[in-house]
Amino acid sequence: MRSGKLCGAAVVVALAATACGGSGGDGGRDTAGGAHGPGFPVRIADCKGATTTFPSAPRKIVTSNAASLEMLLRLGAGDRVIGTGFPPGKGALPGALGAQARKVPVLGKSVIPKEKLLGSGADLYIDTFASMNSMGRAGDAPSEEEFTAAGIKHLYLASTACAPMAGKPQRDLSGVEGDIKRLGAVTGTRERADALVAGMQKKTDKVHRAVGGIAPAERPTYFFFDYDAGTKQPVAVCRKQVANAVIGQAGARNVFEGCDGDFKPVSWEEVVAKNPDWIQLGVRHRGDAAADAKAYDEAAAFLKSFPATKGLAAVRNGKFLRIGSERTTIAGVGNADTVEEIAHTIHPERFKAAR
Structure with missing residues (x-):
């Protein structure tokens, strides 16, 4: 795990946003031009209740990886992103989004080096995983005091950073939707955030009407095989990972929902x-x-x-789903698309009946 202090009260994780002052209706406009704008100041509370205040929208943002970068691009705030770590792979983002993403400077192909992050000139750093071990480089993670000294506000995506610390599993996409809305509040693009979330909910609501009534015991069991994590030892998605919510919302049962946390190495047995x-x-x-x-x-x-696996019925019968890892395990608008695709694949009769 990353340095233990990252899970303490000093960690700023976007769990709740409260707009103070203004009407809150910004029409999706960029409000970064003034000291204050419609809907500002915005206060974001972390997992422990401590708050970070934004008197205006940030002008220069660095993202830790593709999840928050994609959210900002979809919110129309991509022109304020001055750097990222873990950039999205070629083809991971569709069309114009992918083209925009390729223009963002890559500060680190994996974790952004500490000195480069602190010297980036950013006024906001959005981090996706509080519990990551910085890929073996925990010493590179700046302290909250160092972020403050550099003039960088530090936020985390709650659906990925807070979730492993939470006492309950992720069973729906409310955590992801909350992250989109909080970033919309912080960047002054609330109306766009509301529209993105409404689009996600329209898709998941339709799926829920079709498969939501299936009793848990009657739902087909489902294994997410992370092929790129390696084949020597599989890595399971557990109940606090976004993928668990995606699988459950689609009317299936994650076979490793019983494991705590987000990811866990398991055996083929x-x-x-x-x-x-x-x-x-x-x-x-x-x-x-x-x-x-x-x-x-x-x-x-x-x-x-x-x-070990060639005799499994699912393998013999070709019960495979070819769905990208990114939109299953990484928080984003695409999670709703994955819910739809899984549901239509494993419950086709439910959707034929709904036509």
Whole structure:
């Protein structure tokens, strides 16, 4: 885990936003030009109740990875992003979003080095994972005092940073939707945030009407196979990971919902014992459709040839879903699309009846 202090009261995680002053209706306009704007100041409370105040929208933002970067791009605040770590892979974001993302300077292909982050000139750093071990470089994580000294406000995505610390699992997309709305409040793009969330809810509500009434015991079991995490030892998505909510909202049962936290290495013996009805081939985007298809084929071929898994009914019957890892395990608007795709694949009769 990352340095223990990151899970304490000093961590600023966007859990609740309160607009103080103004009408709160900014029409999606960029309010960063003045000391104050409509809907400001905005106060964001962390997991422990401590608050960070934004008297106006930030002008220069650095994101830790593709999740918060994509949210800002969709909110129309991408022109204020001056750098990112863990940039989205080629093809991970569609069309114009991908083109915008490629223009953002990459400050680190993985974790942004401490000195580069503190010297970036940013006035806001949005971090996705409070519990990550900085990929083995915990010493690179600036302290809150160092962020303050550099004039950088520090926020986390609650759906990924707070979730592992929370006492309850993620069963719906309210955490992701809350992050989008909080970033909308902070960047002065509230109306755009509301529209994005409304679009997500329209999709998930339709799915819920079709499959929400299926009793838990009657739902097909589901294993997210993170092929890119390696095949020697599988990594399970647990009940506090965004993917658990995606799977549950789609009318399936995550076979590893019983494990606490967000991710956990498991054994192939455990996977076989769960005997999932469906397996998602979790592959990260390779850059184009042909490369993605090749990776999905490789993941399926592994399961069909690996002695521990080739006898599973789901493998023998080809009960595979070819859905990208990014929009399943990374918080974002695409989570709702994944809910739709899973639900339509495993419950096609429910949607035929709804037509």
